[in-house]
Amino acid sequence: MNEINLSFDFYHLWEVCGGQLILIVAGLLLMIIDMLLLDKDAETRGKYIGWLTVFIFVATLGHMVYRQWDIHDIVFMGVFSADKFSVFISIVMVFSGFLAALMSMGYLRNNALMKGEYYILLIYAVAGAIGLVQSVDLLMMFITLEVMSLAVYALAAFIKESPFSQEGALKYFLLGSFGSAFFLFGVALIYGLTGSVNITSIALAISGGLYQSLPLLVGFAMILVGFFFKMAMVPFHMWTPDVYEGAPSVVTGFMATAVKAAAFGVCIKVLYVSFGPILANSGQPDFASTVSLSALAPYWKPVVWWLALLSMFFGNLIAVSQTNIKRMLAYSSIAHAGYMSLGILAANGDGRMGVLFYLFAYTLMNIGAFGVVYIIDGKERTAQNLEDYRGLGYKYPALGFLMGLFLVAMAGLPPTAGFVAKFYVFYAAIKEGYFLLAALGILTSVIGAYYYLRVIYMMYMKEEIKEVVRGPVAAPTVIALVITALGVLYLGILPEKLANIANVAQQGLSVIF
Amino acid sequence: MNEPILTYVTFLPLLGLIFILPIPQKSESGKNVIRGIAFLISIFTFWASLRIYGAFDASIAGFQLVEDHVWIGSYGIHYKLGIDGLSLWLVLLTTFITPLTILSTWRAIDKRVKEFQVSLLVLETAMLGTFMALDLFLFYVFWELMLIPMYLIIGVWGGERRIYAAIKFFLYTAVGSLLMLVCIIGLVYFHHNHSGHLTFDLLQLYGTPIPRNYEILFFAAFALAFAIKVPMFPFHTWLPDAHVEAPTAGSVILAGILLKMGTYGFFRFAMPLFPQGSDYFAPLIILLSVIGIIYGALVAMVQPDIKKLVAYSSVSHLGYCMLGLYVLTRQGVEGSVLQMINHGISTGALFLLVGIIYERRHTRLIKEYGGIARIVPVYSTIFLIVTLSSIGFPTTNGFIGEFLILLGAFKVNKLAAVLAATGVILGAVYMLWMVQRVFYGQVRNPKNLHLKDMNLREVAYMVPLLILIFWIGLYPNFFLSKMHASVDHFISQVKVEQVEKTSHVALAQSIREAALSASKAKE
Helix, strand or coil, rough: CCCCCCCHHHHHHHHHHHHHHHHHHHHHHHHHHHHHHCCCCCHHHHHHHHHHHHHHHHHHHHHHHHCCCCCCCEECCCEECCHHHHHHHHHHHHHHHHHHHHHHHHHHHHHHCCHHHHHHHHHHHHHHHHHHHHHHHHHHHHHHHHHHHHHHHHHHHCCCCCCHHHHHHHHHHEEEEEEEEHHHHHHHHHHHHHHHCEEHHHHHHHHHHCHHHHHHHHHHHHHHHHHHHHCCCCCCCHHHHHHHHHCCCCEEEEEEHHHHHHHHHHHHHHHHHHHCCCCCCEEEEEEHHHHHCCCCHHHHHHHHHHHHHHHHHHHHHHHHHCCEEHHHHHHHHHHHHHHEEEHHHCCCHHHHHHHHHHHHHHHHHHHHHHHHHHHHCCCCCCCCCCCHHHHHHHCCCCHHHHHHHHHHHCCCCCCCCHHHHHHHHHHHHHCCCCHHHHHHHHHHHHHHHHHHHHHHHHHHHHHCCCCCCCCCCCCCHHHHHHHHHHHHHHHHCCHHHHHHHHHHHHHHHHHCC | CCHHHHHHHHHHHHHHHHCCCCCCCCCCHHHHHHHHHHHHHHHHHHHHHHHHHHHHCCCCCCCCEEEEEEHHHCCEEEEEEEEECHHHHHHHHHHHHHHHHHHHHHHHHHCHHHHHHHHHHHHHHHHHHHHHHHHHHHHHHHHCCCHHHHHHHHHHCCCCCCCHHHHHHHHHHHHHHHHHHHHHHHHHHHHHHHHHHCCCCCHHHCCCCCCCCHHHHHHHHHHHHHHHHHHCHHHHHHHHHHHHCCCCHHHHHHHHHHHCCCHHHHHHHHHHHHHHHHHHHHHHHHHHHHHHHHHHHHHHHCCCCCHHHHHHHHHHHHHHHHHHHHHHCCCHHHHHHHHHHHHHHHHHHHHHHHHHHHHCCCCCHHEEEECCHHHCHHHHHHHHHHHHHCCCCCHHHHHHHHHHHHHHHHHCHHHHHHHHHHHHHHHHHHHHHHHHHHCCCCCHHHHHHHHHCCCCCHHHHHHHHHHHHHHHHHCCCHHHHHHHHHHHHHHHHHHHHHHHHHHHHHHHHHHHHHHHHHHHHHH
């Protein structure tokens, strides 16, 4: 169970973290290929590298779905685990990377930004994110967190000429380092108290009553702060609007989904595994019966209660006053983090399932929305204001319809994935008796509906005043938009299949023991 | 019944989109083809819904033609449709009014015809689904699905302040319905705790024992959602805006069908699901209904705009419906159901008529008209007939509905009945006064001298409404006979708790008496 297997076995390594390995090796190869292609012009190079990246993500996705999904009980050297829970979240992130890669081809061409590093950074960001959710070791969590973050910082700063991109990235970097430092300090405290960085060993070590000690609580809180920062929960959200506004649109879509998914995944893992099963049956930690009974719950539940409410409320409220669509979507992503955290708060199987479903649905609608945003933008920052969307629904009916669909999904109206996702997390919260929070939360989504619909009325009910010319639409972007739109509708009408898979995935969390 | 006829009817309009979407709308003929196809689809839907009528058995109280398929099994969510004596008529009303509105917009909507017809057909599917859904989740999905098309209809094709009206409509409705969602989940949660069975099936959720506080709370949330839709007195402020700004077709659908969602929600969901909560709030709701009746009528009286006048009259008329529901007698409830249909027909017809004259003069102000009866005789005659039906003139439909409601109310709550009856008088005052100012006297405004009378298309869509007005007015039993069983069942559902309550009281009293006699015996 907790025996640490120190023998190095390549086959095990491949079994447990095949997805990461594919990405890391492919990233290295891509660097070489990029150099070999240097004599070609940017357009051809972009095409080659872009499609190769897409292919790599598809291969990773295939490996995860068909191979890693079925092997779920191996913990490699006590560092990575391949449980269904981690694999599900990894799939969400790889999928997000796949969609982002598809859209990036058009985006980079429209903005004349084509550089091979972009795709390599994207691949390493996903590799780091996968490593983060697969870690069962706090130190490895820190390392992979940094791998992911550094790649994302660089991606956010990718538009060198744009002061907004630079400002956002710098802010992200400084505040992100601050968040990581918190996390690391928390790890140090926990290590000092328990003598271990392995999350299951910690769980056993603190079961003896250590969980009541103040230093442990402080360490615990600091680790959570590190996660809340990446999840963009109020009051750790300050970086979000600037970064989301300044970063390349496709990167913003990727950040808002993959990074969020990684943070939610690892947060759930730490909360339930490391600090969850305090009560033990005859010396064996009993996962199933202790999830919501854990002794630390009285400490973190009120905190998450308030953070969820504040995130939903402020995220939605501040989004109303935004005039830049990327900023508006940034605040909306804070609100969505609030909704998802209802699933964490519920601390039951339904809640975890809801979070997983929500992450997948949110990936579809958010990346889809940013895809439309970048096309309408033409060149970054030419048409990002809400006013620029006037009358676009008639000028570009397909784009208008897609944008409308994604926004309706984010507002949580049926028959879209957004509605079902919200239903699942609210259901889980109400099941645990959080009536008040559910009622307040759902009222904030009325505020949400207001600003989402404002874009729709700009598109359909106002006449165009400033001529907005959309950028050329690349074929890969069309593929990505079709996938996201069909996905949003499909999950809205027939959500059960994915919900069942997510349910199996959340049960996989218990395998870590 | 193996044939899923309810599903056919519900999704036929949506199916029509396949034919409409590929047609280009650049040319006038393209627009006409789109209108024609939309009209044919809606007629076809109406024909299909007549088959529901044919298959309906009036002697059964429960739901009929039920279709039940598992949708989201792990949450006990089913795709379950069914109709009873109430929803049968509301479904028919919906399929009946929709083709008329499409005819009425033939000329009025000239911009973005395709988008308009698409919105209208999606809206029809959502409305039909709402009336037939027997699963709370499914009901909620259809209920919310109505929002976006209606929002677009008001916001894109409406009048000057259309965006304000559209957003107001949306936000008002969304607040109510989202709280309802929380309470739906709460109800399911209590049912799950009680029976260990997770389901959103309405029929199984009926009679779920809920702690009294929660029952009151849940009823309040449901009632809020539906009261906004009805709209009841303090929540009605979105209605005049939405009506005035919406295009004619939007107003007709809004008044004719969407408002019925509110009363239907009370009848189907709020009251039978939470009889105790309903009982707790009954005095308040009766009070608000009576206030709505009188207030709506008084405000209508002073409106300078014909459309706004009709809009406020809706507040008054829907007050009758709510009053009828809450007196919980057979006459009252049947009158209320009939009044829902009547209001759909009469007010729908009034909005259509206002739309006709607005198309010609582009104004709806009463003072712009006067004495036009001799210039447009056909129009004036029809307008007068519809007005009489709206104020409840005997031999028209309005009379039967209001009479039954007042009869039912008088048995239970005399004061409310008397106060509500003044609404009938006030109704006659504001409608007839408006008719007098618009149609009679001298022609004061020279612009009206060359007003064109109704053309064939306009007469064609008014005639069916006129026929119904007299049909219900002269032979209401045709309609009432189908709903007896369902209404009795409804009353027994909602009243069951009260009987229990009284029996509790009786029990407590007998215990106390026994104790008293025992203590006396001791002495």
